[in-house]
Amino acid sequence: MASNAELTSQPVVALSGLRSGERAVITEVGGDPSIRHRMHLLGFTRGREVSLVRRAPFNGPMVFRVCDAEMCLREAQARLVSVRRLDLAADQSAA
Numbered sequence: 126m127a128s129n130a131e132l133t134s135q136p137v138v139a140l141s142g143l144r145s146g147e148r149a150v151i152t153e154v155g156g157d158p159s160i161r162h163r164m165h166l167l168g169f170t171r172g173r174e175v176s177l178v179r180r181a182p183f184n185g186p187m188v189f190r191v192c193d194a195e196m197c198l199r200e201a202q203a204r205l206v207s208v209r210r211l212d213l214a215a216d217q218s219a220a
Contacts, residue, residue, distance in 0.1 A: 135210045140169075141187065141203035143177040149208035150174055156205040168192035169206055 137152055151173050154164045168191040169175070178188040178195055186197045 137207050137209055139204045140175065140177075140189070140198075140206035140208050141200050143208070143210070145177050145179055148174060148176040148211045150211065151206060151208050153207040154205060155207070160202075160205065164202070164206065167196050168194065169196075174211070175206075175208065 138149075140149070140151075143149055151169060151171055153171060154161050154169055156164070164170075173191060175189050175191045178190050180187045184200055186199055187203050188195050188197050189203075190196075
């Protein structure tokens with residue numbers, strides 16, 4: 126897990142902005158209360174690590190790995206989730 130200093134050095138972006146294989150930490154889940162509740166049930170909660178597994182062609186659904194499971198979201202749903210990308214340079218130096 127990345128330290129707070131590593132996380133705050135990265136800008137906040139929408140989950141839909143991740144590239145395949147990229148990892149991030151969730152900072153906020155937007156939308157109305159029912160959407161936030163559904164996202165919480167799927168594992169998309171603040172502080173949780175998430176990664177983009179693959180993106181379907183033609184703006185199809187996106188598959189994310191969260192809580193050791195793969196979850197599929199539409200792009201509109203993924204735009205409601207704010208994340209900070211994990212610093213790959215810091216991960217490589219720790220390895």
